Amino acid sequence: MNGAQDLGGQMGFGPIELEENEPNFHARWEERAFAVTLAMGATGSWTLDTSRHARETLPPAEYLSSSYYEIWTKGLEKLLVSAGLLTSEELREGKSLGPARELKRVLKADEVAATLAKGAPVARDETQPARFKVGDRIRTLRMHPPTHTRLPRYARDAVGTIEQVHGVHVFPDSNAHGDGEDPQWLYGVIFKGTDIWGDDGDPHLSLRIDLWEPYLVPAE
Amino acid sequence: MSHNNDHGHDHDHSELSDIELRVRALETLLTEKGYVDPPALDNLVETYETKVGPKNGARVVAKAWTDPDYRERLLKDATAAIAELGYTGRQGEHMVAVENTADRHNMVVCTLCSCYPWSVLGLPPVWYKSAPYRSRAVRDPRGVLAEFGVSLPEDTEITVWDSTAEVRYLVIPRRPDGTEGLSEEELADLVTRDSMIGTGLALPPSPSHGASA
Numbered sequence: 001m002n003g004a005q006d007l008g009g010q011m012g013f014g015p016i017e018l019e020e021n022e023p024n025f026h027a028r029w030e031e032r033a034f035a036v037t038l039a040m041g042a043t044g045s046w047t048l049d050t051s052r053h054a055r056e057t058l059p060p061a062e063y064l065s066s067s068y069y070e071i072w073t074k075g076l077e078k079l080l081v082s083a084g085l086l087t088s089e090e091l092r093e094g095k096s097l098g099p100a101r102e103l104k105r106v107l108k109a110d111e112v113a114a115t116l117a118k119g120a121p122v123a124r125d126e127t128q129p130a131r132f133k134v135g136d137r138i139r140t141l142r143m144h145p146p147t148h149t150r151l152p153r154y155a156r157d158a159v160g161t162i163e164q165v166h167g168v169h170v171f172p173d174s175n176a177h178g179d180g181e182d183p184q185w186l187y188g189v190i191f192k193g194t195d196i197w198g199d200d201g202d203p204h205l206s207l208r209i210d211l212w213e214p215y216l217v218p219a220e
Numbered sequence: 221m222s223h224n225n226d227h228g229h230d231h232d233h234s235e236l237s238d239i240e241l242r243v244r245a246l247e248t249l250l251t252e253k254g255y256v257d258p259p260a261l262d263n264l265v266e267t268y269e270t271k272v273g274p275k276n277g278a279r280v281v282a283k284a285w286t287d288p289d290y291r292e293r294l295l296k297d298a299t300a301a302i303a304e305l306g307y308t309g310r311q312g313e314h315m316v317a318v319e320n321t322a323d324r325h326n327m328v329v330c331t332l333c334s335c336y337p338w339s340v341l342g343l344p345p346v347w348y349k350s351a352p353y354r355s356r357a358v359r360d361p362r363g364v365l366a367e368f369g370v371s372l373p374e375d376t377e378i379t380v381w382d383s384t385a386e387v388r389y390l391v392i393p394r395r396p397d398g399t400e401g402l403s404e405e406e407l408a409d410l411v412t413r414d415s416m417i418g419t420g421l422a423l424p425p426s427p428s429h430g431a432s433a
Binding site: 032076080094107152208 | 239240242243244245246247248249250252253254255256257259260261262263264265267268269272308309310311312313314316329331332333334339342343345346347349350351352353354355356357358359360361362364367368374375376377378379380381382383384385386387
């Protein structure tokens with residue numbers, strides 16, 4: 001969706017604020033927001049793609065005026081309610097008003113190290129041959145889905161070259177919406193900066209973007 | 221995005237309290253329901269505070285600088301090469317290493333959210349997740365680099381890697397001059413977090429390093 005999250009090429013945000021010796025967390029609430037988000041993710045109640053979509057559907061003004069852990073917190077609240085694990089009333093009251101739902105799994109302290117070390121790989125078996133190979137020229141689709149996508153706006157309807165074939169990966173556009181993993185070939189595509197930004201773009205800039213096969217058509 | 225760490229502003233203070241209360245209420249509620257185990261929450265935080273951070277990535281880079289076979293394995297299959305050093309897992313499941321050279325500089329961003337190679341760099345800094353960096357890195361990397369105090373020759377090719385999928389990128393910075401005699405551990409000290417994102421360069425050796433070289 002064309003939400004506030006799709007920031008590439010937007011202007012006017014001002015200088016980058018650098019902080020020397022920056023801590024991981026600036027307050028205790030950030031630690032807890034981080035931890036509850038990861039712990040709930042580990043319950044398998046939704047996918048990582050669904051959680052990204054929950055964050056990007058925050059109203060743009062709210063997204064842009066929230067700190068990152070605020071965005072995570074608001075996203076998590078939305079996920080909990082839409083998954084039926086909590087009600088809006090419970091969130092408002094800050095206390096449980098009904099029975100808990102059964103979860104696939106609750107992350108225990110002694111499982112944390114192994115769970116993090118294992119991660120959640122998204123590579124899947126090949127079920128069909130790749131449509132493109134390294135060196136092929138492609139054009140990205142001109143598209144504006146109201147749903148989750150990982151084709152940034154700045155890279156739509158642009159011509160680039162396949163530089164790497166990563167394999168078959170879970171397709172976020174489907175997986176974010178409970179429509180299954182629908183694994184698709186994933187490519188590393190290289191674009192000339194001037195093909196994206198026009199003639200006043202940096203002539204020595206290239207952009208490398210990971211894109212799934214359904215986003216691409218042969219160029220020409 | 222505001223960071224809520226500005227001072228001397230009443231509104232910021234009350235906003236901070238609101239989010240503190242909101243997160244506390246959420247954690248209490250999730251605990252009451254039995255959805256989260258509080259000691260597991262402590263462990264999650266502790267892992268990224270004490271175990272997983274940019275020192276991991278610095279070891280990878282220093283080894284690549286000193287061991288040509290390792291460098292080759294890293295460039296060919298970074299996930300496996302990084303796992304050799306024991307770094308695996310969350311937000312590092314599919315790693316690619318990209319090497320800076322005299323002619324080409326690499327810089328990593330996630331314009332759509334905050335994708336970052338946790339297994340080798342830990343959690344991303346606030347600026348990496350912020351609108352100014354995410355918006356500008358893909359369009360004006362030289363302007364961004366200037367804000368980090370990095371200036372490259374005008375004809376250096378720059379590749380900006382937008383982390384749109386679950387592939388995570390680690391930049392191998394150029395090995396600084398004058399580091400020939402340094403050990404792998406001493407070299408790792410020169411590898412900063414920013415140099416592995418591509419918004420910085422590896423540090424020059426300190427005089428004490430030079431003396432032992």
